Structures are given as structure tokens and as C-alpha cells.
Amino acid sequence: MHAQLTLAQLPIGSAAFIHSLPTGRVGLTRLRELGLTPGARVTMVRRAPLGEPIEITVRGSHIAMRDHEAQHIGITHVEQAFNPAQSTTTQA
Amino acid sequence: MSETPLLAIVGNPNCGKTTLFNLLTGLRQKVANYPGVTVEKKIGECWSQHGKKLRLIDLPGAYSLNARSPDEAVLRDVLLGRREDTPRPDRVVIVVDAANLERNLYLASQVLELGLPTVIALNMVDVAEEKQWLINVPKLAEELGVPVVTMQATTGKGLLELKAAMSREELPKPRWHSAPLPEVIRAALHGIRAELLLSGAVHENTSLLEPLYLLSDHDPLRAGIQDVHLGQIQRGRHALEAANSGWEDQLVNDRYTAIEKLCQKVLNRPDQELPSLTQKLDHWLLHPWLGGLTVLAILVFLFYLIFKVAEGPMGWIEAAFAALGSWVTGAMPPGDLRDLIVDGAINGVSGVVIFLPQILILFFFIGIMEDTGYMARLAFIMDRLMSIVGLNGKAFLPFLSSYACAVPGVMATRTIDSPKDRLITILVAPLASCSARLPVYLLLISAFMPNSVSIWAKASIMVGLYALGTLGAFFFAWLLNKGVMRGANAPMILEMPTYKMPSLKSILLLVWQRAKAFLARAGTVIFGISILIWAASTYPKTDSPDASIRLEKSIAGRAGHLIEPVIAPLGYDWKIGIGLIGSFAAREVFVNTMSVVYAVEAEEEDMTPLRDHLRAETRADGKPVYSPLVCISLLVFYVFAMQCVSTMAIVKRETNSWGWMWFQLFFMTGTAYVLALGIYQIGTALGY
Known part of the structure; x- marks a missing residue:
């Protein structure tokens, strides 16, 4: 069996479903309250110019967090999603 | 319903809550702090169409009633009626960002369950439309059991309907319950x-x-x-x-499950997020290198405004106070009272008010960045750098502002939601070399470097001083984070809001409120201290015609002698001691004090006579007082020492603690002393 894939490893432009978050950790509870609950669909939008933090979208809102948090968030069903950023790149 | 009901305005950060509050109340609002915490309390009034008076309270933006910050705790406590200083609101207006409906419903549903009569203001419907989100508003109102009014706070559309709903005789209590508690x-x-x-x-x-x-x-x-x-x-x-060991997390999951069900009934949205204007802008503004370049360009522009554009108004203020001073001098008979008013009060207040243009520009700039949504992007880009010393991206702008003046910098730390990060930022921000240090740097650099030295060498010393202060701030941030301050670091979680047009009215209101706070707090303290320092350098009086002798015999002069043993190891004589004492009101006072000490006519614009006097000043053994070594020791002292009463007053206010204010005074001035001592002693030992 593969090691659990985490949100920190999700390629830019791809989407996945949240599989698990460890319970009982203050920072992760706040991320849950912002919509990152198991089963929610997340898309990796970008990484900051210096590599961190990451920007993701979940339930229509855009949230930035560091790898330190993202690497605790397990994901499944990674799909290569349509990426609006890429389409503008090809035009440019 | 009571005579003038109190309505609380509640919502997520960035939902347009404050814009709506400003729209409803206009200038009829009061801003203060909740006692005991540094959370802004905004209360205002408005009238319904029928001429009925409503009182409004703009509660702090929050994501959840499970409080994680002082702001969120205030929201919770007011809504539960747990604050003695604020009555429990009679009604609630929940502002919901339609373009971020699901997440906004998290807090909204928590507040609805408290059972207060509620109206929902469904804001930013234009943004939701642009995203091709279809919201069934009647269905939403039916499911929640409260009136839902669609609106656009930025244009005022829907405001009349909202007011009508707010002032309805009978407001239904919400019907909504997300899920029974397990x-x-x-x-x-x-x-x-x-x-x-x-x-x-x-x-x-x-x-x-x-x-x-x-x-x-x-x-x-x-x-x-x-x-x-x-x-x-x-x-x-x-x-x-x-x-249930995972009770908190389970309650979050249950609530979102209920919200998802609700959204399936009321919200129809495309499967994929459409490339919105925000996405297109972010593609460039957060681009791997264009993003960094944009930040740099904005900062250069900001510093141009602060140091170049502000010069004009600063000159006018100076001229106005000078005119006022000479008018009083002419209108009053000579005597102590006239000196007190002109040299003490007018001079002292002028020394503070002169920074007002810079502070106004800074707050206007910060207001625009906050209001447009760019501030979050700045934090996003700078977070990695700030994390090296254990801070997060939100600390960047407050720290940067401190290069103009630490007062607005410290006030701007309110945007940092982690209390520990905020405190550390407040404690290290005054280490950034502010504009009040500039005249001191200029004077001392020109004093010890001969005219023959190229301007580039002088400039590089100047850059070195700025770099030294910056490194010092980073070092202490790191040290405080690792060692002194207990408590875990809150994780960096940042929402990236949709870009929007800034509201000039809101920004001007913010600038006005901040400027008022600055003038009131710092102004009163500075006023008192200026008079004290004036008195100390005037009394007891001696009949000498020579101003420098009068100063020597005064309390300040005696104090200079008194501290000479303490500062002699740094290479300073008692005359410099007087300058240091004067600098505790504000650093740039050093220049004026030294010109009185040496009885030189000196103006800030033209320091040449004073510089020449400093160069010529000798010790008993004939060596110059202002040797390069003494000047460098003194410069380093000014980089690190806390010598600003305005900043101390603001730090006291913003940390709500005398303890942190004293701590900052001692660690900064202590560091300054130790470093200046080291430089002078090692330099002397090496034969410089």
C-alpha cells in the first residue's frame, strides 16, 4: 500500500478529496472550520514565489497555509484538473 | 423591542461588514477599545426610513464562535452577553459573502443557533453572479427562517431593503439548527x-x-x-x-455536512471554478518573479511617498509652528511663561505633529492595500522570508512601516491575529531605523568623515546603519520566538480574498481614526514630556548671557554630569549626555540640544555650523571629542536605543501592559549600551 498522499504533495492545478486530518490539533481544527473537512474537494492553486506557503481552494474560498500544516492533511483521488492559470499562460 | 434597539453586525473577515457599517452610520460612529483587550469597538447610529433610531455595533470579523483570537473571543462574548461593558444585542445582522457562501454559512449558522432575531445581508451578489453562482434567495430565507436581503455594500445597492428589514417591528427568531449535538x-x-x-x-x-x-x-x-x-x-x-476525544472536529464536520445539504438546495454553481478577474490578476501579482517585482515596486513607491512627497507638508507644519512661535514671542512680554509656551509647548508639539504627514500617507497606503485585498498577497509573498525568524507574512507591513515611524508600525500590528506574533512584532519594530533617526545619522556621519570622503562612503555608512537595525530586529524576533516567549506558534493560515475596488470613504475614515488616536495619545504624552525637558534645561536659572553655560547649570546639564560616569566608557562626555537625555523625548531632538549645548545657531536644513563645531570640539588632552570611534559608538547607540516617548505610549496602549513597554525600553537601550561599550572599548584597545 502507498504511503498516504498529503495536500503538500498535490501538484499545482490538480484537485483531490480530503481523506483525513488528525484530530485534536488547534491549527488543523481551524482549517476544518475554514472548510477542509474529510470529503471536501480541494484544488492546489499555486505556491508562493519563495516556495511556501501554498494557496488552495476549497468550497469556493482561497486559503493559504504552510507545508507544516498541509503535510498532515491526507488526500485521495487526485485528478488533473482544468487549470485557469495554465490557459492564460498559453495565451500570453 | 426597546426604544433604540442595539443591532450587532456580524460576519467573516473580508465579507464587506465594515463597509456596510460605514455605509449605514456614515460619520456617526465612535471608536474605542474593549476594556482589557486591544480589539476595536465601533458603535454607531442610523435611522430607519420611519425615523426610528437604531444603534449599531460593528463586531470584529471572525470565522467561528470557537474563538482562536482576542477578536473572535470578543464576538462570542458580546453575542452571549458575557461582556459587562457591552449590552447583549437585541438583533443581529449577519453579513454573508454570497461569493463564498458555504464557508460564510459556517459562522452564520453558529450565530443563528444562538436564537437572536436576525437579518441576513447577502453581500457581494455581483461577485457571485460573475462566478455564475445561482442562489435561490427565497429558499435560503425559508430554510434559515430569517429574512435574507441581497445587496452590494460597495455601491449601496440593497441598502434600503436591508434597513427596512432591520427595523421591522417583529423579526422572526431563526428556525435553523444544523445538526443535533451528538x-x-x-x-x-x-x-x-x-x-x-x-x-x-x-x-x-x-x-x-x-x-x-x-x-x-x-x-x-x-x-x-x-x-x-x-x-x-x-x-x-x-x-x-x-x-468523545474528537468532539471539536466532529462538531465541525457535522456542521459542514448540514451546510452542504443546505447548499444543495439553494446554490447552483459550475463544477469548475471559472477564471475570475481575481484569478487573472493573481496569475501576474503572485507570479514567481513578477510577484516579487511588484512588491518591490510598491515598496519603492511607498518610500518615495513617505520620504519625498511628505517633505512638503512637513515643511508647512514646521513653518506654521515657527510662525506661531514667533507670533507668541512678539505678543507676550518676555519671561518664563513665554519661554514655556514657545520653547516648551509649541516646540515639543511641533516635533510630534511634524510626523503626521508620514503617518497619514502610511495609513492611507495600508488602507488601500487592506481594502483591495492586496495585503493578503503581500503577506503570502513575504511569509517565507518572515518565517526565517519565526514570524509570519502578516508581520511584514507593520515592520516595514516602522522605517517611517514606529508609531503607525505598532498600530498596524492589529492585523496580525496570533497574539504571540503580534507582541514580538511590536517589540522589535522600533529597531527599524525610523525617519527621526535620520537627522542624527546625518549629523554624526558628517561630523567624523572629512569633506574629502566621497558621498558614496557616507551613503554606505548610512545603509550599514539601516542594515544593522534590520538585523537587530530579526535577531531579537528570532530570540524572543525561540527563547523568551512561551506558547506555541499559531499556524499561518491566510485567506486570500477576492480583489475589490477600494472604498475611499472607508479608507479616509480609517486614516482619520488612526490619526486622531496618534495625536491624542502620543500628543498628550509628548506635550507633557516636552514641558518637562524644557523645564529641566531651563531651571534652576543662572544669569549668564551664554546659553551653553545656562544649560550646563540647569537640571539637564547636571544630569549630563551625573550620568557621565555611566557613559564615559562608551566614549561620551557630559555634553553628549545632555543630548542623550533630550533624545528620550524624540531622537531628532539631539540635533537641537547639541546646538544649544555648543551655542551654535543650527537648523535642521543646514547642519554645517554645528558639524564644524563638533569637528573642532576637543577633550582636555587635545584629542577631538567626536573621533570616528566615538561617532560610530554613538551611531550604534542610536540604532538600538529606545528613545521615543510616542512609541512607548503606543506600545503601552497596544500591548495593554506597562510591563512590555518597560521590557522593550530596557532590552533595546541595554543592547545599545552594550554594543556601544564594546565598540568603544575594543576600538580604543586596538589604538583607534
């Missing part, structure tokens, strides 16, 4: 409530929600729990943990 949690909460009721820690007749939200705050002191109840709260948490 039985084990409910049972545990019943027990905890009973125990809390016994000691009066919660209201009589309270629902289970009050104990629930108190227990979910991980900082029991923030929850306003008195010491006698702390044990109960701890036991309550243990009881809940025992009943």
Missing part, C-alpha cells in the same frame, strides 16, 4: 453546565451553547473565565474529551 457530547455538556451554573460562570437559563463555546476556546483566560472557574473549565474539557 448524545454523548450533549450529556457531558449538561453536566458541565450544571456545574458552571452553580458558581455563576454562565448565565441562568443558558443553552448548552454557552458552555460549549467557552470550552472550545483553548485559552481559558481569554474566555473571560475567572480564576475560580478555571478548574471547572478544565474538568469540563476533560469530561468532553472522555466522552
Whole structure:
């Protein structure tokens, strides 16, 4: 069996479903309250110019967090999603 | 409903809540702090169409009633009626960002469950439309059981309908309940409530929600729990943990499950997010290298405004105070009272007010960045750099502002939601070389470097001083983070809001409120200190015609002699001592004080006579007082020392603590002393 894939490893432009978050950790509870609950669909939008933090979208809102948090968030069903950023790149 | 009902405006950060509040109240609002915390309390008034007066309170933006910051704790406590200084609101207006409906419904549903009569203002419907989100508003109102008014706070569309709903005679109590509490949690909460009721820690007749939200705050002191109840709260948490170890997370999941069901009924949106204007802008503004370049360009522009554009108004203020001074001089008979007014009061106040243009520009700039949504992007880009010293991206702008003046910098730390990060930023921000240090740097650099030295060498010394202050700030941030300050770092979680057009009215209002706070707090303190320093350098009076001798015999002059043994190891004589004492009001006073000490006519614009005098000043053994070594020691002292009463007053206000203010004074000035001592002693030993 593969090691659990985490949100920190999700390629830019791809989407996945949240599989698990460890319970009982203050920072992760706040991320849950912002919509990152198991089963929610997340898309990796970008990484900051210096590599961190990451920007993701979940339930229509855009949230930035560091790898330190993202690497605790397990994901499944990674799909290569349509990426609006890429389409503008090809035009440019 | 009482005569003038109190309506609370509640919502997520970035939902347009404050814009709506400003729109409703205009200038009829009062801003203060909630006693005991540095959270802004905004109260205002407005009239309904029927001429009925409504009182409004703009509660701090929050994501959840499970408080994680002082702001969120205030929201929770006001809504639960737990703050003695604020009555429990009669009605609630929940502002919901239509373009971020699901997430906004999280807090909205929590507030609805508190059972207060509620109106929902469904804001930013234009942005939702642009995203091709279809919201069934009647269905949403039916499901929640409260009126839902669509609106656009930025243009004022829907405002009349909202006012009408707010002032309705009868407002229904919400019908919404997300999910029943799981039985084990409910049972545990019943027990905890009973125990809390016994000691009066919660209201009589309270629902289970009050104990629930108190227990979910991980900082029991923030929850306003008195010491006698702390044990109960701890036991309550243990009881809940025992009943269901993941209770907090389970409640979040249950709530989102209920919200998802609701959204399936009322919201129809495309499967994929459409490339919105925000996305297109972010593609460039957060681009790997264009993003960094944009930040740089904005900062260069900001510094151009602060140091170049502000010069004009600063000159006018100076001229106006000078004119006022000479008018008083002419109008009053000579004497102590005239000197007190002209040299003490007018001079002292002028020294503070002169920074007002820079402060106004800075707050205007910050306001635009906040209002457009760019501030979050700045934090996003700078976070990695700030994380090296243990801070997060939100600390960047407050720190940067401190290069103009630490006062607005410290005030701008309110955007940092982690209390620990905020405190560290406040403590290190004054190490950034502010514009008041500039005249001192200029004078001392020109004093010890001969005219023959190229301008580039002087400039590089200047850059070195700025770099030294910056490194010092980073070092102390790192040290405070690692060693001194206890408590875990809150994780960096940042929402990236949709870009929007800034509202000039809101920004000007913010600038006005901040400027008023600055003038009131710093102004009164500076006023007092200026008079003290004037008195110290005037009394006791001697009849000498020579101003420098009069100064020597005064309290300040004696104090200079008194501290000479302490500062002699740094290479300073008692005359420099007088300058240092004067600098505690504000650093740039050094220049004026030294010109009085040496009886030189000196103006800030033209320091040449004073510089020449400093160069010529010799010790008893014939060596120059202002040797390169002494000047460098003095420069380093000015980089690190806390010599600004305005900043101290603001730090006291923003940390709500005398202790942190004194701590900052001692660690900064202590560092300055030790470094200056090291430089002078090692330099002397090496034969410089």
C-alpha cells in the first residue's frame, strides 16, 4: 500500500478529496472550520514565489497555509484538473 | 423591542461588514477599545426610513464562535452577553459573502443557533453572479427562517431593503439548527453546565451553547473565565474529551455536512471554478518573479511617498509652528511663561505633529492595500522570508512601516491575529531605523568623515546603519520566538480574498481614526514630556548671557554630569549626555540640544555650523571629542536605543501592559549600551 498522499504533495492545478486530518490539533481544527473537512474537494492553486506557503481552494474560498500544516492533511483521488492559470499562460 | 434597539453586525473577515457599517452610520460612529483587550469597538447610529433610531455595533470579523483570537473571543462574548461593558444585542445582522457562501454559512449558522432575531445581508451578489453562482434567495430565507436581503455594500445597492428589514417591528427568531449535538457530547455538556451554573460562570437559563463555546476556546483566560472557574473549565474539557476525544472536529464536520445539504438546495454553481478577474490578476501579482517585482515596486513607491512627497507638508507644519512661535514671542512680554509656551509647548508639539504627514500617507497606503485585498498577497509573498525568524507574512507591513515611524508600525500590528506574533512584532519594530533617526545619522556621519570622503562612503555608512537595525530586529524576533516567549506558534493560515475596488470613504475614515488616536495619545504624552525637558534645561536659572553655560547649570546639564560616569566608557562626555537625555523625548531632538549645548545657531536644513563645531570640539588632552570611534559608538547607540516617548505610549496602549513597554525600553537601550561599550572599548584597545 502507498504511503498516504498529503495536500503538500498535490501538484499545482490538480484537485483531490480530503481523506483525513488528525484530530485534536488547534491549527488543523481551524482549517476544518475554514472548510477542509474529510470529503471536501480541494484544488492546489499555486505556491508562493519563495516556495511556501501554498494557496488552495476549497468550497469556493482561497486559503493559504504552510507545508507544516498541509503535510498532515491526507488526500485521495487526485485528478488533473482544468487549470485557469495554465490557459492564460498559453495565451500570453 | 426597546426604544433604540442595539443591532450587532456580524460576519467573516473580508465579507464587506465594515463597509456596510460605514455605509449605514456614515460619520456617526465612535471608536474605542474593549476594556482589557486591544480589539476595536465601533458603535454607531442610523435611522430607519420611519425615523426610528437604531444603534449599531460593528463586531470584529471572525470565522467561528470557537474563538482562536482576542477578536473572535470578543464576538462570542458580546453575542452571549458575557461582556459587562457591552449590552447583549437585541438583533443581529449577519453579513454573508454570497461569493463564498458555504464557508460564510459556517459562522452564520453558529450565530443563528444562538436564537437572536436576525437579518441576513447577502453581500457581494455581483461577485457571485460573475462566478455564475445561482442562489435561490427565497429558499435560503425559508430554510434559515430569517429574512435574507441581497445587496452590494460597495455601491449601496440593497441598502434600503436591508434597513427596512432591520427595523421591522417583529423579526422572526431563526428556525435553523444544523445538526443535533451528538448524545454523548450533549450529556457531558449538561453536566458541565450544571456545574458552571452553580458558581455563576454562565448565565441562568443558558443553552448548552454557552458552555460549549467557552470550552472550545483553548485559552481559558481569554474566555473571560475567572480564576475560580478555571478548574471547572478544565474538568469540563476533560469530561468532553472522555466522552468523545474528537468532539471539536466532529462538531465541525457535522456542521459542514448540514451546510452542504443546505447548499444543495439553494446554490447552483459550475463544477469548475471559472477564471475570475481575481484569478487573472493573481496569475501576474503572485507570479514567481513578477510577484516579487511588484512588491518591490510598491515598496519603492511607498518610500518615495513617505520620504519625498511628505517633505512638503512637513515643511508647512514646521513653518506654521515657527510662525506661531514667533507670533507668541512678539505678543507676550518676555519671561518664563513665554519661554514655556514657545520653547516648551509649541516646540515639543511641533516635533510630534511634524510626523503626521508620514503617518497619514502610511495609513492611507495600508488602507488601500487592506481594502483591495492586496495585503493578503503581500503577506503570502513575504511569509517565507518572515518565517526565517519565526514570524509570519502578516508581520511584514507593520515592520516595514516602522522605517517611517514606529508609531503607525505598532498600530498596524492589529492585523496580525496570533497574539504571540503580534507582541514580538511590536517589540522589535522600533529597531527599524525610523525617519527621526535620520537627522542624527546625518549629523554624526558628517561630523567624523572629512569633506574629502566621497558621498558614496557616507551613503554606505548610512545603509550599514539601516542594515544593522534590520538585523537587530530579526535577531531579537528570532530570540524572543525561540527563547523568551512561551506558547506555541499559531499556524499561518491566510485567506486570500477576492480583489475589490477600494472604498475611499472607508479608507479616509480609517486614516482619520488612526490619526486622531496618534495625536491624542502620543500628543498628550509628548506635550507633557516636552514641558518637562524644557523645564529641566531651563531651571534652576543662572544669569549668564551664554546659553551653553545656562544649560550646563540647569537640571539637564547636571544630569549630563551625573550620568557621565555611566557613559564615559562608551566614549561620551557630559555634553553628549545632555543630548542623550533630550533624545528620550524624540531622537531628532539631539540635533537641537547639541546646538544649544555648543551655542551654535543650527537648523535642521543646514547642519554645517554645528558639524564644524563638533569637528573642532576637543577633550582636555587635545584629542577631538567626536573621533570616528566615538561617532560610530554613538551611531550604534542610536540604532538600538529606545528613545521615543510616542512609541512607548503606543506600545503601552497596544500591548495593554506597562510591563512590555518597560521590557522593550530596557532590552533595546541595554543592547545599545552594550554594543556601544564594546565598540568603544575594543576600538580604543586596538589604538583607534
